[in-house]
Amino acid sequence: MRGKRNVKSFIMNTEKKEINTEYIWRLKKNWEKNFPDLIGDWTHYQIKGDDKELAVVDGLNLIEALNIVEDNFGKYKLILVHRAKVGSKGKFLYEEYNNYHISKYDNDIGDLENFKRLHDSQNSQLNTSYTSKYKHLNANLKKHLSISIIRYMEKRIVLYRGITYLTMICFILLIFVQSKTETVENIIYLIRQFIFFTSFIFATLWIRRQVSLISLILFFVFFNLILLSNPLLFKIEYFSTYEFSKIRFVILIVSVIFMLIGFWYKCPIKYVRREFNLKDYTIYVPIIVLTILIQFILRLI
Numbered sequence: 001m002r003g004k005r006n007v008k009s010f011i012m013n014t015e016k017k018e019i020n021t022e023y024i025w026r027l028k029k030n031w032e033k034n035f036p037d038l039i040g041d042w043t044h045y046q047i048k049g050d051d052k053e054l055a056v057v058d059g060l061n062l063i064e065a066l067n068i069v070e071d072n073f074g075k076y077k078l079i080l081v082h083r084a085k086v087g088s089k090g091k092f093l094y095e096e097y098n099n100y101h102i103s104k105y106d107n108d109i110g111d112l113e114n115f116k117r118l119h120d121s122q123n124s125q126l127n128t129s130y131t132s133k134y135k136h137l138n139a140n141l142k143k144h145l146s147i148s149i150i151r152y153m154e155k156r157i158v159l160y161r162g163i164t165y166l167t168m169i170c171f172i173l174l175i176f177v178q179s180k181t182e183t184v185e186n187i188i189y190l191i192r193q194f195i196f197f198t199s200f201i202f203a204t205l206w207i208r209r210q211v212s213l214i215s216l217i218l219f220f221v222f223f224n225l226i227l228l229s230n231p232l233l234f235k236i237e238y239f240s241t242y243e244f245s246k247i248r249f250v251i252l253i254v255s256v257i258f259m260l261i262g263f264w265y266k267c268p269i270k271y272v273r274r275e276f277n278l279k280d281y282t283i284y285v286p287i288i289v290l291t292i293l294i295q296f297i298l299r300l301i
Contacts, residue, residue, distance in 0.1 A: 024073070027108050028066050029157075034102045035062065035081060042083040046094050047102075049076030056084055056092055069102055079103040160206035167199035186232050197223045201284055203259060208275045212262030213283075218255035220287055222248055224294050234299060 035045065038059040045065050047054045049072050057065040069079050079102045083095040174192040179185045200219045204212045225248045228239040238244075 024070055024112075027073075027103070027111060028070065030108075030111070031066055031069055031102050032062065034100060035065065036083060036098075036100045038083060041085045042095070043086065044084040044092065046082040046084045046092070047079065048081070049079050052076075054079075073103055073108065074105065077105050157206060160202045163202040164199050164206055167195050167202065171195045171199060183232070186230060190226075190230055190232060193223060193226050200255070200259065201287065203262075205280055205283065207262050209262040210274050210276045211258050213276050213278075215255045215258035215262060216283070216287075218251050218258065220291070222251045222255060224291060225251075227291075227295055228298060233295070236298065 038044075043059055045057050045059055047057060047065060047068050054072055055065075055068050057068065065081075072079060080099045081102055082099055084092045087093040171192060174188060174195065177188055179188060197219060200216050204216045225239055225244065227233055228236050229244065229248075
């Protein structure tokens with residue numbers, strides 16, 4: 001009886017507490033990563049709210065599974081999944097010993113508040129500048145504008161993620177491309193590093209972590225050292241020495257490590273999970289401008 005009362009009181013509390021659904025799409029990114037891989041005979045997900053089964057969803061339809069989690073968010077303290085498969089009698093068989101936590105209400109509601117604060121801080125200057133322009137808009141139009149912005153941001157993040165995957169695939173494929181001609185080999189190496197740099201830029205715009213921004217800065221240094229030592233671009237002998245090659249290698253390793261840490265969404269260190277508050281163009285525009293200036297000025301000296 002006490003357990004049932006606790007569950008009922010929890011549901012009543014969540015109903016009283018207003019859930020800001022405008023930022024649910026940010027939570028869905030984290031929920032998606034919590035779903036386990038379906039290996040071997042496992043083909044479905046059994047979704048449960050606390051101890052109650054909510055649905056059994058085909059593993060190929062992850063969007064439907066995420067929508068079910070979203071529909072039940074706030075109704076249960078914990079939403080989890082078990083892997084499932086179809087047995088010989090046509091009934092579902094569920095994984096007994098492993099359960100995967102998709103959404104913990106106490107944690108996710110705190111993340112929603114953080115997302116709201118981040119969004120408010122990003123748009124504080126915009127709101128103050130255009131207060132007089134938008135003060136006559138009614139509440140429905142403001143809500144429509146907010147939803148449109150959120151949808152645009154969601155599409156932009158999907159685009160950045162797709163570009164990151166595509167450039168990483170191209171980089172891996174180019175590793176296996178070899179040439180007997182030194183000039184062609186230098187061209188391939190230059191293209192490979194440029195693609196790798198591009199993947200770092202879009203990965204940073206995708207995950208938007210401060211630690212990934214540090215990784216991008218380190219790779220920016222590495223990339224410029226590569227350009228200064230490439231024979232195709234009138235290399236500077238000083239940057240082509242063995243000592244500088246070791247420095248480049250160390251910078252590259254540290255940069256990759258920082259980027260991998262940025263993808264660790266469950267890292268216990270709060271700083272690693274902290275997102276940066278910068279517009280996209282303030283990242284890639286300085287990179288392009290500074291690269292051109294560095295390459296031009298150092299060759300003139």
